Amino acid sequence: MARKAFYSFHYKLDNWRASQVRNIGAIEGNASISDNDWEEVKKGGDKAIQNWIDNQLKGRSCTIVLIGEETAGRKWIKYEMEKSWNQSKGVLGIYIHNLKDRDGNQSSKGKNPFDDFTLNGKKLSSIVKAYDPPYTTSVNVYNYIKENIESWVQKAIEIRNSN
Numbered sequence: 453m454a455r456k457a458f459y460s461f462h463y464k465l466d467n468w469r470a471s472q473v474r475n476i477g478a479i480e481g482n483a484s485i486s487d488n489d490w491e492e493v494k495k496g497g498d499k500a501i502q503n504w505i506d507n508q509l510k511g512r513s514c515t516i517v518l519i520g521e522e523t524a525g526r527k528w529i530k531y532e533m534e535k536s537w538n539q540s541k542g543v544l545g546i547y548i549h550n551l552k553d554r555d556g557n558q559s560s561k562g563k564n565p566f567d568d569f570t571l572n573g574k575k576l577s578s579i580v581k582a583y584d585p586p587y588t589t590s591v592n593v594y595n596y597i598k599e600n601i602e603s604w605v606q607k608a609i610e611i612r613n614s615n
Contacts, residue, residue, distance in 0.1 A: 455605050456480045458509050458541075460532040461518035461548075463490060465559070469551040470518050476598045479516070479605055505532055514542035514605045517565055519582060520549055524563035533565065537576070542608030545582030546597060552590040571615070579615055581607065 457479045461470040493504045505528065509515070515536035523529055536543050545566060549559045561584075566577035583604055585596040 455514060455602070455609075456512045457514045457516050457605060458512040458532065458536065459516050459518060460529050460536075462520050462523045462526055462529065465522055466518060466520040466548060466553075468554040469520065469548040472551055472594060473516075473518055473546065473548065473597055473601075476594075476601060479514075479601055501528060502531065505535070509535060509539065509541070512536075512541060514544065514608050516601075516605070517543070517545040517582075519545045519547045519562050519565060521559040521562045524565035525568060526565075529565060530568060533576075534569065537569075537571075537612070540612055542605060542610075542612045543576075543580050544604050544608040545580065546601070546604070547582065547584040548593075550585065550588055550590060550593045558588075558590065579611060581611070 459470055459474055461467070493500055509532070515532060517523065517529065517533060533543060543566075545564065547561060549561045552558055564577050564582050566580045566582060567575055569576035571579065581604065583597075583600070585593040587593050587596060
């Protein structure tokens with residue numbers, strides 16, 4: 453059975469990289485949103501964004517945070533992680549900085565966004581896994597994610613169920 457996941461990422465910087473991961477197809481993900489659609493959602497303000505996120509999270513068993521150079525500390529990514537954890541969804545991170553963007557560029561590795569949260573006095577990063585593919589070539593990074601994403605999602609759900 454394919455798991456259903458919500459993908460959390462920095463839209464402006466990482467939407468190309470995120471679409472590569474979402475298109476792997478091993479995990480059913482949230483529907484992609486175009487630049488124009490996202491601009492419409494944002495025009496509605498914080499409440500509209502929150503409602504859109506809340507609706508996207510419905511029926512998902514896991515949230516996959518795609519970690520780029522500037523993912524950590526972003527308001528809505530923090531909201532998505534916290535909401536997912538509080539709804540007992542599996543949560544995991546995948547570093548995507550070595551995937552190429554549409555211009556063929558890679559980026560610098562970003563900070564672990566799970567360092568920003570504590571749970572019972574422990575950083576969430578000590579509980580939630582953030583996977584960093586051990587390759588620098590975009591094709592190898594993609595293949596590594598493709599080969600492992602299903603097991604990472606399953607592990608995230610098991611971790612959440614035990615915490």
